[in-house]
Amino acid sequence: MxxxxxxxxxxxxxxxxxxxxxxxxxxxxxxxxxxxxxxxxxxxxxxxxxxxxxxxxxxxxxxxxxxxxxxxxxxxxxxxxxxxxxxxxxxxxxxxxxxxxxxxxxxxxxxxxxxxxxxxxxxxxxxxxxxxxxxxxxxxxxxxxxxxxxxxxxxxxxxxxxxxxxxxxxxxxxxxxxxxxxxxxxxxxxxxxxxxxxxxxxxxxxxxxxxxxxxxxxxxxxxxxxxxxxxxxxxxxxxxxxxxxxxxxxxxxxxxxxxxxxxxxxxxxxxxxxxxxxxxxxxxxxxxxxxxxxxxxxxxxxxxxxxxxxxxxxxxxxxxxxxxxxxxxxxxxxxxxxxxxxxxxxxxxxxxxxxxxxxxxxxxxxxxxxxxxxxxxxxxxxxxxxxxxxQVRAPAPNRFLIFGGSKFNRMMAKEMINQKIPVCIADTNWDAIREARMAEIPAYFGNPMSDHAARTMEMNTFGTVLIMSPYKQLNPMVAYHFEYTMGKDKVWGLTNNEQATRPSHQVGQHYAQKLSLFDEGVTYGYLATAVARGALVKTTRLTEEFSYTNYLETYGGRATPLIAIDENNRAHTVLFGKELLPKPGWRLISLIAPEGDPV
The missing domain is CATH 1.20.1530.20 (Na+/H+ antiporter like fold)
Known part of the structure; x- marks a missing residue:
């Protein structure tokens, strides 16, 4: 040449x-x-x-x-x-x-x-x-x-x-x-x-x-x-x-x-x-x-x-x-x-x-x-x-990576830690990361897709990524990055309720299928509003006497299930469209609205 x-x-x-x-x-x-x-x-x-x-x-x-x-x-x-x-x-x-x-x-x-x-x-x-x-x-x-x-x-x-x-x-x-x-x-x-x-x-x-x-x-x-x-x-x-x-x-x-x-x-x-x-x-x-x-x-x-x-x-x-x-x-x-x-x-x-x-x-x-x-x-x-x-490989990845450091995310992460579920929050907002660290929640300040994150965050320990940030342009990139790294059905995000109402904000069908965290209509704004109005994240233990049916009857429309933890302490993310059948011995981490203020 x-x-x-x-x-x-x-x-x-x-x-x-x-x-x-x-x-x-x-x-x-x-x-x-x-x-x-x-x-x-x-x-x-x-x-x-x-x-x-x-x-x-x-x-x-x-x-x-x-x-x-x-x-x-x-x-x-x-x-x-x-x-x-x-x-x-x-x-x-x-x-x-x-x-x-x-x-x-x-x-x-x-x-x-x-x-x-x-x-x-x-x-x-x-x-x-x-x-x-x-x-x-x-x-x-x-x-x-x-x-x-x-x-x-x-x-x-x-x-x-x-x-x-x-x-x-x-x-x-x-x-x-x-x-x-x-x-x-x-x-x-x-x-x-x-x-x-x-x-x-x-x-x-x-x-x-x-x-x-x-x-x-x-x-x-x-x-x-x-x-x-x-x-x-x-x-x-x-x-x-x-x-x-x-x-x-x-x-x-x-x-x-x-x-x-x-x-x-x-x-x-x-x-x-x-x-x-x-x-x-x-x-x-x-x-x-x-x-x-x-x-x-x-x-x-x-x-x-x-x-x-x-x-x-x-x-x-x-x-x-x-x-x-x-x-x-x-x-x-x-x-x-x-x-x-x-x-x-x-x-x-x-x-x-x-x-x-x-x-x-x-x-x-x-x-x-x-x-x-x-x-x-x-x-x-x-x-x-x-x-x-x-037999010297790291344990099966079971940590949760939460992208976004909002108040709700910190409340949810803290409750997961209380229930012995390892979790880490990542965000590019220093104020959010500072609040997370003050609450003794493991946190990473920066872009979780970066090479620096790959070196310092022990990525091989993460089994699930939850995308719950307000960064609409960055969220899809994070989703695709971690889906390739971790495989299918490992990355989930909050819906934005804009697929049908705002054509200019539509996303690809493959990415849209990942936007099914928690329940229909649960958006970033919805969670922020609920927390501002006094909603709390708490854990409920199911027993033979207090079954999932009793849980629904007790909290009714005030409860939004987030994470289900089985008797082996395995965490299951609650997804819209996927039937949840928790059994006695399981624990449910939920967002509970104050009485008289249904979620």
């Missing part, structure tokens, strides 16, 4: 198509991205990243990886790691060392790599990465402690593995006579400059955001530009220390008090998706099929050593003193897919070694990509069954 503009647009369109395909089939997007890159690159020679970018390819890849690592580090809140610190720390230190040694030894003997290249390969494949871990966690639905360990490891280990690869690269390019001294000096400069600039820039940016020194409309752009400046400055002072510097900067921002990073994080998440998608396709176009074929059967031995020796051994050693049982360790041993950083770093150092004429450097990229493809495919297809076999 000779037209650069057409080439760039094509990469963008293909990357979005791959992301959508991954979304539909529920696999990490890295797999279709790599396949498409190989097809349009070495297979049909439609696109050549080297020809497209020329000398700019290396800087583009470097800056993209820096942004990806910064976005990941913005999610590293120290409060989230409570109870898992030792395991994550060990996996990112001792575990990295174990994986590095095993992978290096295996690749040296199985692939006949020099010890220098084997050490570089081993360093590169120590990283996992959130871009492949997070989608896998969503599908596998492991216990919360395991999900947190895997997520934190994936984020923290990226810069550590990249830094290790930097040090090995420094050793390779140094002269044999001064290699050790050169490496020690490089290590000291890289760590010192990376930490210093990371802490300084993170603290400065935090002050700027906290004190509103930067206009709100410029914050995202300013932070992005400054982060790229920190990356470039750090690399200028100490070779390849920029990745560490931007990671430390992100962690500083994430953990500073009274610093809001949600808008920045949402912007960086969007940018990271674009960069990750484009990078994978572009890097895959540089692969040479002959190089992959020439790797031969030795690659199988290396893959086996990484998956069945290095990972289990690193988990076993890291778990000493953490209290994890063998089932939990087994699942952690099985889930360690490689992602964008491994691909990008391998491409970076392969380019650099080829520039200085290092013999055999071109073999690194195909080996790393084979590891990425194998770990993603095998573990994506099997991890859910492995978790089920080991």
């Amino acid at each position: 000779s037209d650069p503009l057409l080439s760039l647009v094509s990469v963008g369109l293909l990357s979005i198509a791959c992301q959508y395909l991954a979304y539909r089939v529920r696999l990490p997007a890295i797999l279709p991205l790599l396949i498409v890159g190989i097809i349009i690159g070495p297979v049909f020679n439609v696109l050549d990243a080297d020809a497209l970018f020329g000398d700019l390819l290396f800087p583009v890849v470097s800056l993209s990886v820096a942004i990806i690592l910064f976005e990941g580090s913005l999610t590293l809140k120290l409060t989230d790691i409570a109870g898992h610190g030792n395991m994550v720390r060990n996996l990112c230190t001792v575990g990295v060392l174990v994986t590095w040694i095993v992978a290096a030894v295996a690749s040296h003997f199985a692939l006949d790599l020099s010890w220098q290249l084997a050490a570089l390969f081993g360093a590169i494949v120590t990283v996992t990465g959130p871009t492949v871990i997070v989608p896998m966690i969503r599908t596998v639905r492991p216990k919360t402690n395991l999900a947190n360990i895997l997520r934190w490891e994936g984020i923290i280990i990226d810069p550590i593995g990249a830094l290790l690869a930097v040090l090995v690269f420094e050793y390779i390019v140094a002269s044999q006579a001064t290699a050790v001294t050169h490496t020690l000096i490089a290590f000291g400069k890289t760590i010192g400059i990376g930490f210093f600039l990371g802490i300084f820039s993170g603290y400065f940016l935090g002050l700027a955001l906290r004190n509103n020194w930067i206009p709100h409309y410029l914050q995202n752009t300013a932070v992005l530009t400054l982060i790229l400046g920190v990356f470039a400055a750090s690399n200028y002072v100490a070779h390849e220390s920029g990745l560490l510097a931007v990671t430390i900067t992100g962690m500083m921002l994430a953990n500073m008090k009274n610093v809001e990073v949600e808008d920045i994080l949402e912007f960086k998440e969007t940018l990271s998706v674009l960069l990750i998608s484009g990078l994978f396709i572009l890097l895959a176009t540089r692969l040479e099929l002959n190089s992959i074929i020439e790797v031969g059967a030795g690659a199988v031995i290396v893959l086996g050593a990484i998956m069945f020796i290095a990972r289990p051994l690193s988990v076993l050693i890291s778990a000493v003193g953490t209290g994890l049982n063998w089932r939990e360790m087994a699942l952690l041993s099985w889930i360690a897919p490689r992602g964008i950083v491994a691909a990008a770093v391998s491409a970076l150092f392969s380019l650099k070694l080829e520039e200085i004429g290092y013999d055999g450097a071109g073999v690194i990229v195909p080996i790393v990509f084979l590891v990425i493809i194998a770990t993603v495919v095998v573990q994506s297809l099997t991890s859910r069954s492995v978790a089920k076999l080991l």
